[in-house]
Amino acid sequence: MGMSVTISVATEDDAERILKLQYLAYQSEAELYGDWAIDPLTQTLDSLRTELKDRHVLVARLGQEVVGSVRGWVDADGVGRIGRLCVHPRMQGHGLGTRLLRAMEQRLGAEAVPPTVLRLFTGHRSLANLRLYQRLGYQQTAVEEVSPKLSFISLEKPLEQFAATA
Ligand SMILES: CC(C)(COP(=O)(O)OP(=O)(O)OC[C@H]1O[C@@H](n2cnc3c(N)ncnc32)[C@H](O)[C@@H]1OP(=O)(O)O)[C@@H](O)C(=O)NCCC(=O)NCCS
Numbered sequence: 762m763g764m765s766v767t768i769s770v771a772t773e774d775d776a777e778r779i780l781k782l783q784y785l786a787y788q789s790e791a792e793l794y795g796d797w798a799i800d801p802l803t804q805t806l807d808s809l810r811t812e813l814k815d816r817h818v819l820v821a822r823l824g825q826e827v828v829g830s831v832r833g834w835v836d837a838d839g840v841g842r843i844g845r846l847c848v849h850p851r852m853q854g855h856g857l858g859t860r861l862l863r864a865m866e867q868r869l870g871a872e873a874v875p876p877t878v879l880r881l882f883t884g885h886r887s888l889a890n891l892r893l894y895q896r897l898g899y900q901q902t903a904v905e906e907v908s909p910k911l912s913f914i915s916l917e918k919p920l921e922q923f924a925a926t927a
Pocket of ligand 1: 846
């Protein structure tokens with residue numbers, strides 16, 4: 762019988778495994794933009810350790826291995842933010858990214874003061890990511906030019922909708 766993938770809250774001990782997975786998963790994004798200096802590839806272990814203290818961080822595990830991760834937090838404006846969704850290239854295309862995103866939506870929805878809106882972003886060329894987010898009910902709200910090579914597309918979904926699909 763094959764092992765199943767479980768989603769849980771990351772612990773401090775997961776920091777290095779998450780960073781390794783992030784470096785691996787975001788290579789495809791770096792290639793897409795011809796830019797290996799994108800934030801997910803330059804993040805330090807210290808910065809990730811701070812995120813583990815301050816934000817919700819979920820991991821998907823297959824046995825001892827971390828094969829997926831996502832971060833979430835409520836920002837100063839009360840907006841639920843989701844980022845750094847990544848799945849091991851070997852495990853992509855089987856619904857794990859969707860499961861991680863849904864799990865983070867539920868976690869943010871369970872905050873003492875739940876956000877009224879959820880926001881995430883991706884690069885303008887990342888069409889598969891845009892499809893994934895749109896399929897889960899996110900709609901494009903803004904485009905921000907980061908560099909001549911890269912624009913960030915923000916997508917949002919209101920609380921009502923994520924409560925209904927959670
Ligand atoms: C984005 C990312 C996390 C998605 O993870 P994933 O596990 O592949 O996501 P899913 O499997 O839920 O969805 C991906 C595709 O698989 C399909 N799929 C989902 N479940 C499936 C199943 N059981 N069988 C076959 N296909 C399935 C989905 O329909 C989707 O298809 P589409 O690309 O045609 O829209 C992953 O590709 C990744 O790590 N990318 C690099 C980092 C990155 O870009 N992160 C996002 C930054 S904003």
